[in-house]
Amino acid sequence: DGRMKETNQRILIGLGVACIYLFIGAIVFVRLEYPLEKIEREAYLDYQNQWRQRLLALEIDESEIDKLFVNIRDAALNGIWMDRNLTSDPNWTFGQAFFFAGTLISTVGYGRVSPRTEHGKLFTIFYCVIGIPLTLALLSAIVARMREPSHKLRGLLNQKFGHLFTNNHIQFIHVGCVLAALLVFVFAIPAWIFSSIEDDWTYLDAFYYCFVSLTTIGLGDFEPGDNPDQNFRGLYKIMATVYLMCGLCCMMLFLGTLYDIPQFNLTSFFVKSDEEMR
Amino acid sequence: DGRMKETNQRILIGLGVACIYLFIGAIVFVRLEYPLEKIEREAYLDYQNQWRQRLLALEIDESEIDKLFVNIRDAALNGIWMDRNLTSDPNWTFGQAFFFAGTLISTVGYGRVSPRTEHGKLFTIFYCVIGIPLTLALLSAIVARMREPSHKLRGLLNQKFGHLFTNNHIQFIHVGCVLAALLVFVFAIPAWIFSSIEDDWTYLDAFYYCFVSLTTIGLGDFEPGDNPDQNFRGLYKIMATVYLMCGLCCMMLFLGTLYDIPQFNLTSFFVKSDEEMR
Ligand SMILES: [K+]
Numbered sequence A, B: 001d002g003r004m005k006e007t008n009q010r011i012l013i014g015l016g017v018a019c020i021y022l023f024i025g026a027i028v029f030v031r032l033e034y035p036l037e038k039i040e041r042e043a044y045l046d047y048q049n050q051w052r053q054r055l056l057a058l059e060i061d062e063s064e065i066d067k068l069f070v071n072i073r074d075a076a077l078n079g080i081w082m083d084r085n086l087t088s089d090p091n092w093t094f095g096q097a098f099f100f101a102g103t104l105i106s107t108v109g110y111g112r113v114s115p116r117t118e119h120g121k122l123f124t125i126f127y128c129v130i131g132i133p134l135t136l137a138l139l140s141a142i143v144a145r146m147r148e149p150s151h152k153l154r155g156l157l158n159q160k161f162g163h164l165f166t167n168n169h170i171q172f173i174h175v176g177c178v179l180a181a182l183l184v185f186v187f188a189i190p191a192w193i194f195s196s197i198e199d200d201w202t203y204l205d206a207f208y209y210c211f212v213s214l215t216t217i218g219l220g221d222f223e224p225g226d227n228p229d230q231n232f233r234g235l236y237k238i239m240a241t242v243y244l245m246c247g248l249c250c251m252m253l254f255l256g257t258l259y260d261i262p263q264f265n266l267t268s269f270f271v272k273s274d275e276e277m278r
């Protein structure tokens, strides 16, 4: 009973912290993003009005003008786009569909392109019910396999610095090494590659893309191979799928190594009380 | 050494299965989605051409017409929209930003609205580095707490049907009960509520939205409160955030219950070989 009470209290504290965290996040995002949005909205309204005046002067009906703007927007949001000057690929080529399937089962889900037919939606549900557990199990197994060289590194660190530091300190150094390798090989170098392939991505954009993808958030504001005039788009999309899967393994390896250190295992803040009270 | 070989082989088999699964998924998605896309692309091209002819006849420059279409599309994809007839809210209101922060730390990440300033992107990275582990720890703790009533249910099932079924069968019945409760209270009823609030969502759309959200894929093709002429959008967005968090807890509870059954624990297919070989 006392144990239950303690757990409940800790969870309540956690919920309170989460609400405050969301509240602060909301305020900061509005502060950072709203000014640009306001400028862009006003610029767009001006632009729309100029065209409206111009078309009205040419005796085109007002409702038709409004409809034109709405229709182009709807098409854009549904991923429909035809460029007269370019031989633009459709969204649902094999490479794009492969990439889409990969983002589904890894739960990244960019969603720039998404199923629009009823059968497509039903198949998405069915595909994920099987695919997500499969992917999770496979990635976990690969991570378990990758931990062996990681453990060897730790053994090496222990051998070399065991007389200088405590076991806990060596764990910290080990996590630091894994983190450094992660930052260089999974974030910095791929971000550099993406920013050089994609014309309109800055380095920060590419880094932000890698981060948002490998945390499986997958906002989809940046998506590799989205530019219709890129060459080898299909192959590029498949390579991006491979990058995602390998990157996710590395992220899981790092988190596993991090959570091995008791001080970093946040869950134990809530669960520890159970053990202590027993 | 034999153990390593066995693990490696199983992982290779798993990778092969995953590749085939992606391959099949890609083919099915192209089959299901491409016909509709083709029709829509052609309809859009016709529409664009009609307007082009009409505007060319009115002696508007061709490059200007092309630019008009591109500009409206870019604005739509960047979430910029002003409707003359409606007092449309901006994207970055408090409610929307709260919802956005919630989708970030739960890794759902719809991405219809996403940060566009450099500071916004940097803050997103910082916010997630702290927020995602915090949310994960909190949700795990809540799920651990929720397992107590779930265990009580299993005890009850054992008491009532223990003389009829084996322990393993009772586990199956228990998972079935949890799954039924999940389907009704987390999917069917919320989907019904969403489809009645959102005018243009069918029931399938709403169910698909719930599924895609609570698996944390979050494609963002459907997002509650996206319609600018809805009332109480801010409050609705906050309620949707609460639904997401509660729904995720229920999903984690179900998966935890499912993975307790050895037959359903896919990871053990790969890891079991380690134990067996020792
Ligand atoms: K996601």
Ligand SMILES: [K+]
Pocket (backbone or CB within 6 Å): A108, A109, A110, A111, A216, A217, A218, A219, A220, B108, B109, B110, B111, B216, B217, B218, B219, B220
């Ligand atoms: K997403």
